[in-house]
Amino acid sequence: MKFSELVAQLAEAGVIGSFSADADLNIHQVAAIEEAEVGCLSFIEGEGYVRYLQTTQASAVILPNDEVLQQQAQERGIAWISATSPKALFTDAISLFYQPYRPAPGCHPTAIIHESATLGANVSVGAHAVIDAHVTIGDDVCIAANVVLYPGVVIGDRSYLHANCTIHERTQIGVDCIIQSGVVLGAEGFGFVPSASGLKRMEQSGCVVLEAGVEIGCNSTVDRPAVGETRIGANSKIDNLVQIGHGCRIGKNCAICAQVGLAGGVTLGDGVTLAGQVGVANRAKIGAGATASAKTGIHRDVKAGALVSGFPAIDNALWRRSAALYKRLPELYQSLRQIQQQLNRDS
Amino acid sequence: MKFSELVAQLAEAGVIGSFSADADLNIHQVAAIEEAEVGCLSFIEGEGYVRYLQTTQASAVILPNDEVLQQQAQERGIAWISATSPKALFTDAISLFYQPYRPAPGCHPTAIIHESATLGANVSVGAHAVIDAHVTIGDDVCIAANVVLYPGVVIGDRSYLHANCTIHERTQIGVDCIIQSGVVLGAEGFGFVPSASGLKRMEQSGCVVLEAGVEIGCNSTVDRPAVGETRIGANSKIDNLVQIGHGCRIGKNCAICAQVGLAGGVTLGDGVTLAGQVGVANRAKIGAGATASAKTGIHRDVKAGALVSGFPAIDNALWRRSAALYKRLPELYQSLRQIQQQLNRDS
Amino acid sequence: MKFSELVAQLAEAGVIGSFSADADLNIHQVAAIEEAEVGCLSFIEGEGYVRYLQTTQASAVILPNDEVLQQQAQERGIAWISATSPKALFTDAISLFYQPYRPAPGCHPTAIIHESATLGANVSVGAHAVIDAHVTIGDDVCIAANVVLYPGVVIGDRSYLHANCTIHERTQIGVDCIIQSGVVLGAEGFGFVPSASGLKRMEQSGCVVLEAGVEIGCNSTVDRPAVGETRIGANSKIDNLVQIGHGCRIGKNCAICAQVGLAGGVTLGDGVTLAGQVGVANRAKIGAGATASAKTGIHRDVKAGALVSGFPAIDNALWRRSAALYKRLPELYQSLRQIQQQLNRDS
The missing domain is CATH 3.40.1390.10 (MurE/MurF, N-terminal domain)
Incomplete structure (x- = not known):
């Protein structure tokens, strides 16, 4: 032009x-x-x-x-x-x-759609997609090839589910969400209790809820909890290969980079940013607007607005100074030895 | 009630x-x-x-x-x-x-089942599942939609394979196993040898064996080795996005949390617990009942019953003390400088 | 024999x-x-x-x-x-x-192949595979069951795409490549810009290019960029659950182990080795022949031939000495306190 x-x-x-x-x-x-x-x-x-x-x-x-x-x-x-x-x-x-590829509305003849499922207007369902009982799909939704929706899934208007993703029973996906290929939402959380015969599964009766405008990256997994919800707040963006454990509650407008792992019951306030490969331990709470730099390991609560780094996580400014001294440890050790020798000579 | x-x-x-x-x-x-x-x-x-x-x-x-x-x-x-x-x-x-969803027995008409495959009683095979030659499936097994079984796979009674998982050639799955969506079992291990033309694939002729009661979380991968087996012991539970390298041998009743990675040939005794994002290097042996806390990096053998942390992994009690001092390094450095100055003044 | x-x-x-x-x-x-x-x-x-x-x-x-x-x-x-x-x-x-399993040439009757797609000689297309518009497939290619190819994908001679992998629009796969199960190539990169209404998607108009002889491990993901290419050099081997961000450029003969994560725009020279769970930050450049040991976190450029470790990454020899002193921090702290007490007594 x-x-x-x-x-x-x-x-x-x-x-x-x-x-x-x-x-x-x-x-x-x-x-x-x-x-x-x-x-x-x-x-x-x-x-x-x-x-x-x-x-x-x-x-x-x-x-x-x-x-x-x-x-x-x-x-x-x-x-x-x-x-x-x-x-x-x-x-x-x-x-x-550039306009991203989006298939035309219509259901491919090889898609299997249960008679009790409800589809809105202008829905596109790709080849070999499988839509099980009591699924509800809003208007202008795109379900790509080989997607599997378990019973009772709900999908809001305009959402796009890419090929080969799997949405488990009772998962609720809001409007304007993008679910990339290979994502698994709503599978059973990793919940076991010790028993005489070893680890025993705790049935996961809860569900996963994605609010409006959420994006989930390729091959990421979001588990459902034993009771209640795993919830991802409006407009939060999640990158590839991320693990969101059962019962997590993620606020709005969060950005979660690739390979982050949240254990069970983690809470993130609004606008939290977690860089790549960050890990957060069971039930930790991260305040609104906090940021963790790449590979941070968070074991305890993090205050709103904080910038944390390292493993275990500490204030980023402190971590930078400690990390700079870490690589000088051989030199510091040498200094300490010299002081000891000097004191021994002097005494 | x-x-x-x-x-x-x-x-x-x-x-x-x-x-x-x-x-x-x-x-x-x-x-x-x-x-x-x-x-x-x-x-x-x-x-x-x-x-x-x-x-x-x-x-x-x-x-x-x-x-x-x-x-x-x-x-x-x-x-x-x-x-x-x-x-x-x-x-x-x-x-x-609450009872988890389980489809009724019967093979969906769109499932492709090779004529040489053997199915037990009350098996459920979902839409678009693909079951290749010489596969053997026990009684009461559930194969969900879009699952692919390569030739020669064996699946024990009552096991449940969720949608979109892929089981490669000759994999043996025991009774009462749960394979979550997106899992890949028995694919080729990451085995290469240097050659004049670059890295050359070492064919992976071995197989993967899951004993009874094993669970594998969403999108986890278990590779087969060049020779012999990759084996996961009875009742071990593996979370999402875990990588089990070729030739690993995992004991019984182990718990392996999300995003753990085991390199090739790792051995875990019975009852080992690895928390999230732990990594274990090639051929390391971890004794029975040992535990590694989140993000631990294990380079060497770990004794039975040990509790290790950090990277490289050390005893957890020591790691806690060292980690507490790590964040005090700027202060320790300051003390060291002051001592040096005092000694210089005194001498 | x-x-x-x-x-x-x-x-x-x-x-x-x-x-x-x-x-x-x-x-x-x-x-x-x-x-x-x-x-x-x-x-x-x-x-x-x-x-x-x-x-x-x-x-x-x-x-x-x-x-x-x-x-x-x-x-x-x-x-x-x-x-x-x-x-x-x-x-x-x-x-x-041992010869690895490879299905016979021919297209399974349940495969969906768009009329505008072009297939070479001796191609094998498995059950329920979906090949969209304007896809070009070379000779002797094997597309396994349930693979999905988005429009405009190009696949070179003799490449093998395993079951349940997804190749997004315009991805180019060279000759002699192996794409393992669950891989996602060419999906939208994690690109957003802040806006008044929160994070706003930056459309990803670029594509992914794999040169000859590349192997991608199970459930790994390679994203396409906003503009230009994400490129993986000839004969590079990538293990399972690896994340390659949008716009990365990987040289030839690289070995990238399981669960490595490369953020956006990372450059790797030829012959780089990244061990398991390594992370590399946005736009870092790693010189030819460099190696990073397991769990290394790379924030800055790495020189050709270097061997780096730790987080943040430092020279491996230095890291070994610092790591050895890290676990002696309690002892060093004790020595420092004793010196302070002695000096206090003496003064």
Whole structure:
């Protein structure tokens, strides 16, 4: 599309600042700044990327509101648009050039749909999907190929379940959710009690509830509890290979990165961020807005707004100092030995 | 059901102590103590839960053999039953009010069953399941929708394979096993040898064997070895997203929590417990009854009965002391510097 | 087969040294040295295994080029073959006794193949597989049961996709790749931008590319990026439950063990080895030939050829010394206190 049209459409989608006078330039794709070619729109956000402005082959870039950078683009003959958050505006730009695949409405003839299931309008059900008794599916839902829905599952409007995911009995999925491939929701939690004959299963009579706008990444698992609910709050985003144990309660707008594991009964307030491979022990409570950096092991409650790191988790600033000294332990040990020797000599 | 009937049925299922005189009270559900409503049965076990006895809406509770608590319940008008392990008795109670979903016997017409496969009595095979050549399935087995069994798989009586799991060639599953959704058993182990053209696959000619009563959690993987077996002992319970490498030998009654990873050839004695995200290196041996706390990294053999923590794993009591000092490293460093300065001044 | 024939066939497959004069001995199986029975061929490589030569029931063993061991085998009446790498030659031996299962060419009548898909010669498509629009499949490819291919997927000659894996739109799989069960390739990366209404999805318009000879282990996930590619270099081997984030670029001949997690935009040079449960943070670059030991947490760039460990990652030799002192922290603390007391007394 013409640069002028691109600017116009971006101004509708987000908030733009100023832009260069390259109305007739043709833009046909979006690309990362390091990989962009002629005809591409790219963006720059963050100190580390500024240097690419000197080498990129992009025909247009979204820049921060920074006249120096705008001048540099101008000198290299690169069209530009400025924005408070270039990345956020680039997100809008991607959607102008790309629409994710979504199958047309209709049920594939090989899908098995139980006679007691209820389907809304414009639902798409893929080949070999299996929908069991008393399942309720809202409008504009997409169930991809080979998905299995156990009895009593409820799925809200516009949600998208990707191929090969499995939703167990009585799971409730809200509106506008995305469930990626291989996800398992609502299976039995890991609940056992010791008995004379070894570990004995505690039946898991509860269910899993996903509120509106939740996304669950590929091959992640969310278990149902013995009693009550495992609940994931509205608009929380969960990455791949994450384990959410039975009875967890996750707040709204949380971001949980890949391979995080929450044991049973963990509580997360709203807006919590857990980076990759974090682990949280049974029944720990993490306050609203708290963040744990990658690989943190959380054994106890974490206060709202805290930033924690390490294993066991401690305040991030303290952890940085302790970690810096950890690698100096051989040197500290040496100093200690020298002091001891000096004192022995002196005494 | 009436409280009197509930008491009678629990007395059949487990061992109960005394109980209150509320025979005609109606109980219709089980719930956690914090979430229970009128008509619910709940339980209290552990110091942290005692306080809920003052606020719970439950109509009945299972209590420890503690007359003070029983008196408190009485005063609040809550019916009670006492037990040595309230949680274990509550497990029996759940089973009175809830039966997990199990499809009726019979093979769905869309299931593909090879003519050389052998099925026992009362087997249930779900829609689109695929059962390949020379598979042998015992009595009362349930194969859910979209399960794939490669050639030569053997499944013991009463085992339940949930939707979308995949069982590779020659895997042997014992009686009374539960295989959750997305599990992959018996795929090729990660075995390669260096060669002139890079890493070269070592064919994995062995197989996976699950003894009786094993449970494997969602999306966990158990690989087969180059030669011999990967074996999981009777009644061992494995949680979600666990990796069991080729040639591991796991004893009986082990509990392996979510996201644990065992490299190749690891040996676990009977009754080993590995908490979440533990890793065990190639060929390490862990003695019977040993426990590793969450995120422990085990590089060497662990003695029977040991409790280990940290990375690399050390005795838990030592680890607790070292971890407490880790966060004091900046302070210790400061002390060391002060001593050095004092000695320099003095000399 | 006869020992003489075994020797002849191994000499064709690999490089052998000398061998014993047991031409007519019958060998019918391969086995590990601890588990071998009469009629088995086994091997010994590494100090830890030499002792088994005194107890093994194997009828024949592959030995290092070590006359003492050869003599010991001779004395126990065990046939032997010597090789520079006994394990590599044993790999060849396994292939003489075992061929992995591979279904015959042909499309199962229940497979759903879109009319616009293109299939090469001798392709095998299993029951209930789903192949969507504009998919291109090379010669001798095997697509197992219940695999789902989204639109526009390309698969090179001789690749094998195991049951229940899911390949998302536009993913390109090279020749001679193996995709194990439950793998998800090309799903949407975990890309969001903050917005007034919470986290907002950044559409992932890029794709995943696997070069020739790549293997991906069970239930691993490789995400596609917002723009550009996620690329895995030729002959790289990835184990089970691994997460490869959007936009990662992995070199050739890398080995990535189970449960490793790479965040977005990570770059690995050729020949990198990451042991189990390693994590790598956003955009970190790891140089060619570098190795990270198990559970390492990598936050920053790693130099080519480096061996790193710990969290945060440091040089392995330093980490070993620091880790040894970590468990002596209580003792070091005690020494520090004693010095302080002595100085206080003296002053």
